[in-house]
Amino acid sequence: MEKWRATSNLRRSLKSILNRQLSSVSEFRYLNEKRSCQSSFNLIRDCKSLGQVNAIQHRCFSSASTLVQRNPSFSTLNSDDISYFKGLLGEKSVIQDEDRLETVNTDWMHKYKGSSKLLLLPRSTEEVAQILRYCNSRCLAVVPQGGNTGLVGGSVPVFDEVIVNISSMNNIISFDKVSGILVCEAGCILENLISFLDNQGFIMPLDLGAKGSCQIGGNVSTNAGGLRLVRYGSLHGNVLGLEAVLANGDVLDMLGTLRKDNTGYDLKHLFIGSEGSLGIVTKVSILTPPKLSSVNIAFLACNDYSSCQKLLMEAKRKLGEILSAFEFLDTEAMNLVLHQLDGVRNPLPASMHNFYILIETTGSDESYNREKLEAFLLSSMEGGLISDGVLAQDINQASSFWRIREGVPEALMKAGAVYKYDLSLPVEKMYDLVDDMRIRLGDLAKVVGYGHLGDGNLHLNVSAPEYDDKILEQIEPYVYEWTSKHRGSISAEHGLGLMKANKIYYSKSAETVSFPLNKKMQRISLFAGCVSPSHGCTSCLN
Amino acid sequence: MSMNPFCEIALEEALKIKESGLAKEVVAVTMGPSNCVDTLRTGLAMGADRGIHVEAARDLVPLSVAKVLKKLVEVENPGLLILGKQAIDDDCNQTGQMIAALLGWPQGTFASKVVLDKEKQVATVDREVDGGLETLCLDLPAVITTDLRLNQPRYATLPNIMKAKSKPIKRYTPEELNVEIKSDLEVVQVTEPPKRKAGVILSSVDELIDKLKNEAHVI
Numbered sequence: 001m002e003k004w005r006a007t008s009n010l011r012r013s014l015k016s017i018l019n020r021q022l023s024s025v026s027e028f029r030y031l032n033e034k035r036s037c038q039s040s041f042n043l044i045r046d047c048k049s050l051g052q053v054n055a056i057q058h059r060c061f062s063s064a065s066t067l068v069q070r071n072p073s074f075s076t077l078n079s080d081d082i083s084y085f086k087g088l089l090g091e092k093s094v095i096q097d098e099d100r101l102e103t104v105n106t107d108w109m110h111k112y113k114g115s116s117k118l119l120l121l122p123r124s125t126e127e128v129a130q131i132l133r134y135c136n137s138r139c140l141a142v143v144p145q146g147g148n149t150g151l152v153g154g155s156v157p158v159f160d161e162v163i164v165n166i167s168s169m170n171n172i173i174s175f176d177k178v179s180g181i182l183v184c185e186a187g188c189i190l191e192n193l194i195s196f197l198d199n200q201g202f203i204m205p206l207d208l209g210a211k212g213s214c215q216i217g218g219n220v221s222t223n224a225g226g227l228r229l230v231r232y233g234s235l236h237g238n239v240l241g242l243e244a245v246l247a248n249g250d251v252l253d254m255l256g257t258l259r260k261d262n263t264g265y266d267l268k269h270l271f272i273g274s275e276g277s278l279g280i281v282t283k284v285s286i287l288t289p290p291k292l293s294s295v296n297i298a299f300l301a302c303n304d305y306s307s308c309q310k311l312l313m314e315a316k317r318k319l320g321e322i323l324s325a326f327e328f329l330d331t332e333a334m335n336l337v338l339h340q341l342d343g344v345r346n347p348l349p350a351s352m353h354n355f356y357i358l359i360e361t362t363g364s365d366e367s368y369n370r371e372k373l374e375a376f377l378l379s380s381m382e383g384g385l386i387s388d389g390v391l392a393q394d395i396n397q398a399s400s401f402w403r404i405r406e407g408v409p410e411a412l413m414k415a416g417a418v419y420k421y422d423l424s425l426p427v428e429k430m431y432d433l434v435d436d437m438r439i440r441l442g443d444l445a446k447v448v449g450y451g452h453l454g455d456g457n458l459h460l461n462v463s464a465p466e467y468d469d470k471i472l473e474q475i476e477p478y479v480y481e482w483t484s485k486h487r488g489s490i491s492a493e494h495g496l497g498l499m500k501a502n503k504i505y506y507s508k509s510a511e512t513v514s515f516p517l518n519k520k521m522q523r524i525s526l527f528a529g530c531v532s533p534s535h536g537c538t539s540c541l542n
Numbered sequence: 543m544s545m546n547p548f549c550e551i552a553l554e555e556a557l558k559i560k561e562s563g564l565a566k567e568v569v570a571v572t573m574g575p576s577n578c579v580d581t582l583r584t585g586l587a588m589g590a591d592r593g594i595h596v597e598a599a600r601d602l603v604p605l606s607v608a609k610v611l612k613k614l615v616e617v618e619n620p621g622l623l624i625l626g627k628q629a630i631d632d633d634c635n636q637t638g639q640m641i642a643a644l645l646g647w648p649q650g651t652f653a654s655k656v657v658l659d660k661e662k663q664v665a666t667v668d669r670e671v672d673g674g675l676e677t678l679c680l681d682l683p684a685v686i687t688t689d690l691r692l693n694q695p696r697y698a699t700l701p702n703i704m705k706a707k708s709k710p711i712k713r714y715t716p717e718e719l720n721v722e723i724k725s726d727l728e729v730v731q732v733t734e735p736p737k738r739k740a741g742v743i744l745s746s747v748d749e750l751i752d753k754l755k756n757e758a759h760v761i
Contacts, residue, residue, distance in 0.1 A: 300700075347697045377700055390697040393584045394544035397697060 068501070070159040074141040077117055077162070081138060085120060088130055093168065095119040104163050107156045108149050108210075109413065109420070112498060114157025116143070121168045125243060125251060125282040131164055132280070133249025142247075143535075144276040146187065146218030149210040151420055154275050154497025154535050155218065164280060166217050172196060173283065180288040181240060181257045186217025186281045202288040205232035209406035217281040223273030225493035227405075230454035231324040231362070232289060235272055242268050243283035257285045275495050275535060294366040295324075296373050297398045300380075300389035301353035305431040307385045308355050312427065312453055314385065315359060318376040322369050325360035326454030327405050330434065333450040336463070337404050340411035344403055347390040357386075357453070358405050408450050412461050419445075419462040419475055423483050424492035430458045433482055437462065440478065445471050457492040480506040497535055545581050548626025550588075552688040554695040555656060556624050557589045564658045565621070567591045571614060573598055573607055579711065586706035587698035593711035594618075598723055604632075606716075606723045608640035613719040615645060620683065622665070627652055627687040638687035648680040651687040658682075 085094045095101065096118060105114045122128045135142050141161040148155045157163060169187035176182075180202050184193065190211040194204050206219060208226040218224075220242060223235050232238065241256035254268045271278055302308050308328055315323055329337075331354050338346055348356075363369035373391070380386045392398040412418045425433065434449035437460065441447060445464035451457050460479065464471055480490050484506040491500050491507070504513060545553075556568045570585035572578045573596040582593040596610055615623065628635035642649035650656075650667030654675065657666045669676045670689050680686075698706075716723050744750050754761045 298700075299697075345694070348699070374703065378704060381700055381704070386700070389700040391700065391703060393587075393698055396547070 068158060068498070071141075073139065075139045076160065077140065081134075081140065082118070084134060085118070085131070088134075089120060089122060089127055093121040093123065095121065104145060104148065104165065105156055107151075107153055109151060109418070112153035112156050112158075114143070115160050116157040116163050117160055119163045119165060121165050123168045125169075125245060128164065128166075128169075128245045128280055128282055129249045129251050131162075131249075132245055132247060135162060136248045144217075144221070144280040146215035146221075147189065147210065147213040149214045150218070150222065150497060151422070151494045152491070152497030152499040154222070154495055154499075158498055158535070166215065166280070166282070169217075169282065170215075175200060176257070177201075179257075179259070180290060181285060182288050183255065183257060183283065183285045184216060185283055186215060186220070188216050190214050190216060190219060197288055198291065201291050203291045205238040205287070205289055206235065209409060216284050216286070220272055220284050221274060221276050221281050222495045223493070225452065225455065225457065227325050227327065227452070229452065230326055235286075236269055238287050239268065239272055239284060240287055241285040242271060242281050244271050244279040244281045246279040251282075252279065255283050255285050259287070273495070275497065277535065292362050292364045294363045294369045295360065295398065296370055297358065297360045297392045297401050298373065298377060298389055299347045299392070299401045299404075300357045300359065300377070300386045301348050302355040302357060302385065303387050304354060308357060308431075308453060309427055311357060311380060311385045314380060315376065318379070319359070319361055319372065322361040322363040322372065323359070323454075324362040325358065327358040327451070328453040329356045329358075329405060329408065329450040330354065330431075330448065331356075332446060332448045333408050334404070336415060336446075336448060337407050337411045340414040341403075341407045344400070344407060347397075347401065347404075348388050350388065353387060356404075358401055405450070408448070408459075408461075412448065412463055415463050416465040417463070417467040419464075419472065420494075421458075421460040421462075421475075421479050421490075422451075422492050422494040423458050423460060423479070424456055424489035425458055425483060425486055426488070427453070427456050429486050430456065433458065433479070434460060436482065437475070437479070440474050441471065444468075444474065455492075477506075483507070501535060545584055546626050546629050546631075548628060548630070548688055548690070550626070550695040551690070551692050552624040552626050552686075553585055553588055553590065554693045555653075555686075555688060556622075557696070558693065559622070559656075559658060560589075564660050569594060569618060569620065571596070571611070573602055573610060575600060582711055583703075583706055584698055586709045586711075587703040588696060589702065590709075592709060594714065595711055596714045596716065596719070598716055601725070602723065603725045603727055604634045604636035604640055605726070606721070607637050608644055609721045610716060610719060610723075611637075611641050612644045613721055614714075615641075622658075622683060623647070623685045625685070625687050627689050638685055642685040645685070647683055647685050649685040649687070650678050650680050652689040653686050654689050654691045656686060656692070 082094065082096070101116060101119060104119050105116055106112070120131055122131055132142065134140075141159070142164055143155075143157045143161040145155050145163050145165045146167070166185075166187040169185040170189065170192070171185045172188060172193070173183040173185065175196075177200060182193070182197065182202075190204065190206075190208070193216060194207070194211065197203055205228065206224055206226040207228050208214065208219075208224060214224075220235055220239055225234065240258060241254050243255045244252050246252055252267070271281060300311070302311060312326060315326060331352055334346070334352070334356055337344055359373075361369055361373050377386070377389060377391065381389070390397075392401055412420075423433070430453075431449060434447055437447045441462065445462045448461045448463055449458060450461075451459040462471065462475055480503055483490050489507045490503050496504060553568070553570060556565070559565045560568050568590045569592045570582055570590040571594045572582045572585075576597065579595055582595055586593055594614065596614075598606075598610075611623070623641065625638045627638065629637075638651055639649060641647075650665065650669060652670045653667045654670045655668035658664075659666070663682045665680045665682055665684055665686065667678050667680060667686060669678060670691070742753075744753065751761070
């Protein structure tokens with residue numbers, strides 16, 4: 001406890017110094033006034049011992065405290081490079097066409113836009129290795145990209161990095177029916193894997209709204225959580241092995257397919273969640289659970305947040321092993337979805353409730369599981385925990401319930417500008433933040449709260465017709481400080497990317513970030529700076 | 543086991559009619575093995591007042607179903623019979639029409655809109671036909687079969703699911719109703735439609751013309 005307080009003191013003083021300096025720099029959007037920048041650079045160099053960010057950038061909707069500059073030690077592309085890549089990959093896999101580049105330079109939220117001039121589509125690990133070896137020798141910065149569905153600007157270039165897109169590597173290599181171990185290339189789209197496994201009688205241990213576009217390599221690199229984490233656990237538990245290409249072109253084969261292997265340090269865990277900063281994941285070996293026949297889903301309404309929490313406790317106890325998802329939405333989120341999306345209707349039209357909970361159970365015995373769920377729902381209703389609810393009678397109703405929950409991000413996008421925060425907080429405190437933000441923002445914007453209540457993960461979104469710095473000021477850094485105060489995580493599952501590149505100190509102590517292991521990783525990854533140099537994870541590696 | 547989607551729409555329409563005060567009671571009927579009762583419970587949870595389960599082995603053909611329904615109509619004396627236009631397991635689209643003929647009742651099939659007039663004892667039905675919409679006026683009692691666009695079935699809410707547990711379900715067997723379940727039809731063969739062949743990407747207009755002329759023989 002003492003240690004934490006000490007480091008947080010240090011952090012706070014550092015932060016206030018930085019904020020004072022950087023707020024003056026933000027006036028000079030195009031960084032013309034080198035002198036003022038220089039002084040802040042000096043300050044930052046002095047902070048290097050704490051593993052501080054080494055560059056500043058300006059982007060459209062940034063807050064005063066995040067400015068990143070292109071590192072001048074990286075080269076720029078020339079025609080020799082293009083010819084080399086064309087010779088290596090063939091004409092079709094080297095894209096310089098402006099329209100296509102426009103798409104891959106922009107993230108899903110249309111919030112971050114890079115200016116890359118080159119998109120490469122390797123089809124094998126060997127090609128990826130050769131690309132990275134070459135870029136390393138030429139000191140060309142690179143950004144790995146999969147489905148480009150990330151929400152923190154980590155999947156698009158910050159400046160003119162070469163985009164290495166893994167989408168062409170989409171083969172399923174093998175599947176063992178007895179153990180359920182799937183080995184596939186990193187560019188496989190999650191939904192395709194789910195369909196493939198469906199035919200075999202298995203399912204993927206993770207499921208998210210972006211499954212139609214996101215790729216497994218990206219999921220692994222960001223340690224994606226998703227809707228079923230409460231049942232199947234995180235990717236750290238389900239990924240049995242992976243193959244990655246390091247920044248210098250070396251291929252690290254950790255593609256084990258063993259459930260248990262205690263021979264030495266388990267390096268793959270460093271890659272899971274490293275957001276591509278240690279290397280590009282090219283193959284994944286994942287343990288898939290069997291598909292169970294009985295899936296039931298209930299859509300419930302609660303009057304207040306404490307009932308939601310009690311319901312969670314009861315669900316874990318009474319539904320136990322069959323609980324497979326526990327999600328919540330508040331009334332704002334529900335209204336937004338009903339308003340913005342087509343073909344969605346309110347399962348509980350009688351009145352608008354304060355909170356909606358979606359519970360899914362998965363088990364092997366239909367009648368037994370249904371009875372269990374009905375008994376649980378009955379007792380919760382009698383106990384006053386839920387005020388109303390619906391049990392899906394068939395697969396159409398079930399998918400319509402999921403459509404509501406999975407459609408919230410899409411509805412937010414359609415409603416205009418959205419400031420997205422993904423926080424892990426102690427369950428009892430979670431909704432207090434939403435209430436606080438509502439008071440803070442007042443009429444400026446709408447605050448929407450939803451998320452994986454079962455995992456203590458809140459997706460806090462602030463929706464406004466347009467982006468406005470006045471709104472941003474009220475949100476940041478208040479949200480981060482609030483989270484930090486409760487020892488929460490400022491990024492539960494979305495990762496750091498560009499958006500939260502230098503926010504890591506809100507959730508990790510300075511010592512953790514500058515732990516000597518990080519230096520060792522740098523040595524292993526050699527010129528680690530070449531891969532995603534301006535994104536959050538790399539900036540921690542000095 | 544889940545309810546045939548068109549029958550769900552029929553049940554929803556029946557419930558709407560009852561809620562508007564034009565009917566006293568909604569009775570849901572199912573025919574089949576014992577696990578069909580689950581479907582009946584769903585119907586009761588949606589709001590039906592009573593259920594009737596006619597226990598019979600699987601593989602009922604529409605004519606048998608129509609005959610059983612005729613007997614039940616004689617017992618229950620409903621003012622209106624609403625069914626889904628077809629079942630999604632056999633896609634026959636015959637039961638509604640057959641029972642109307644057996645009973646000598648007027649029929650309004652593929653209904654996309656139903657308006658009842660209690661005083662005049664008529665039902666005005668908009669039917670979805672190939673050429674568009676046809677409006678019929680039927681004297682009650684009548685048979686109506688429902689199409690997709692008639693309504694959107696409600697969800698079964700928890701309080702109603704709980705109430706449904708105590709609603710009565712009466713069991714019959716075909717023998718009790720003096721109906722012989724036999725099939726005059728024999729399934730001879732079931733084949734999948736031919737798999738769609740992959741398209742061919744051509745590189746020039748000349749090649750296209752050549753293929754259309756020599757391979758497809760369309761020009």
